[in-house]
Amino acid sequence: MKFADIPGLADLKARLIDSVKQNHIAHAQLFLGKPGALNLPLALAYATYLHCENKGEHDCCGTCAACSKNLKYIHPDTSFVFPFRSIPKSEEADQVKAETLKLWRSFLLNQPFDDLTGWINQYEGEDKPASISVETSREIIRTLSLKSFESKYKIMLIWQPELMHPSAANGILKILEEPPANTFFLLVSNAAERLLPTVLSRTQLVQVPLLTDDEIENYLDQKLSVSQDRRSEIVQLADGNLNQAIKLTSSEDDHYADKFADWMRSCFKRDYGKLVAFADDFHDLDKLNQRNLFLYGLGLMRETLLHHSGAEGISRAKSGELKFVKDFSKVMNVDKIASVNSLISGAHYNLERNGSAKMIFLDLSLQIANVLNPN
Structure with a gap:
């Protein structure tokens, strides 16, 4: 994901880019927005920019080796944590995790503005609650204990941290507060009130607003070629939620x-x-x-x-x-x-x-x- 792929949010994009240029990058940032806000795409674009080998004035280059991997979500120094169903003992955990990671990458590539419901539908887990397990917190610590493979930075992106098991959230508090050098946490949440206060206090807030009506309408016009009358109806219904607007077009x-x-x-x-x-x-x-x-x-x-x-x-x-x-x-x-x-x-x-x-x-x-x- 590049910043250019995300409609609107020009001021917020500029602020994130400036933080990298000035080398004032908070070690743990919370990308917070209402359901429908583009906080996940923004965090993904930020991770791409951090790894980029030829950073531009307003975006990553999109062509270097790091960008090529990031745009496919396979960069070895970007790790993802996301909600998933519990894995019973009857299943081979490593195989399930490998298959799930492929599904996650496909989800990000094909539905970059989608939400938790879309992700659950992606792995056909509608009848099972999604969460982030205690074991995942141990994997976070193990992963970040390793040196980076290619980039100067290591990035741990946690989507929907409000769905972490309380023990899992408590388990990462120390590394969240004092991560290894050049290691950054990007937490992406739609419900700050459900996060532990001890997690909130260790992060710098990045508030991501919903898109304006004009930004939604421009996207529908330029990217999806929706007629003017239909755009007006969709803008009314979407109320700033691009994911909802896209679904309404189909x-x-x-x-x-x-x-x-x-x-x-x-x-x-x-x-x-x-x-x-x-x-x-x-x-x-x-x-x-x-x-x-x-x-x-x-x-x-x-x-x-x-x-x-x-x-x-x-x-x-x-x-x-x-x-x-x-x-x-x-x-x-x-x-x-x-x-x-x-x-x-x-x-x-x-x-x-x-x-x-x-x-x-x-x-x-x-x-x-x-x-x-x-x-």
């Missing part, structure tokens, strides 16, 4: 804006026949598109509130979406917006708990009709 090309607008008009008109037909159509959607329609609706409630309150300057709505929001905000007030938002949130909650999609949608439609047009 889902059914559903026009949530049109569906939601027709649904709200039918609720306002109390067109019960059409609402029943909508419920049937909703039932036929897959779970992802059912969830996304509700999430899109919640986003539109936000936009409606902004326009109703005269705060259009921070609105995300564009093109056809914007026209609907402007018209919808004329018949809404703050109480109605809050009520509809609460109803959609409750329906989303019930849907996630495997309630009947048709019943949830029809009940929601009738309740929204009462809010929009109580007479």
Whole structure:
């Protein structure tokens, strides 16, 4: 991974590069971000830059021997620790670990912006909890006790350290605080509150924000050639999460804006026949598109509130979406917006708990009709 492969985050990239140029590299850094933040790609690009033999002004060279290995995640002086299922005694541990490392490299190459769920699906471990075992902490210490093979630096990248067994986390405290010379820990986390305070106190925080709407939209346009109307819908749903945005591009090309607008008009008109037909159509959607329609609706409630309150300057709505929001905000007030938002949130909650999609949608439609047009 190179810095150039990561959209946005220009200031953060510059700060990391400058730390290397000035030789002010913290021995243990915590790349912290909300789910969907690009903290893992950023840590990978940072590791590549550290090993690069011909560092550029703004990125690694990408062509030296070190870069060639790093871009395939096979550099001998970069070690990876990541959550995995427990290995029963009936399996050959060394063979499982070797196969898992191949899967990990494939995961990073093919799905560089994916999350823990994507990794678990990669090794087909959906029915088994993923964690970082006590034995892994011993392997960390053994690995870092060896001299570097090729590079000036040794790097230990720990992804999802919040999933470390408490004994494993305690087992690396000493080496985390006082690693061998030119050895660096890069911890990549989405939940600092689940880390041991003793781990937090030994790391320097690198806060990684979610991408802006413009950065998401530019990526969808330039890298994936997504149409403008579809980009607007995806940006609303992704809310700064590039991984979510990419997955939405491969889902059914559903026009949530049109569906939601027709649904709200039918609720306002109390067109019960059409609402029943909508419920049937909703039932036929897959779970992802059912969830996304509700999430899109919640986003539109936000936009409606902004326009109703005269705060259009921070609105995300564009093109056809914007026209609907402007018209919808004329018949809404703050109480109605809050009520509809609460109803959609409750329906989303019930849907996630495997309630009947048709019943949830029809009940929601009738309740929204009462809010929009109580007479």
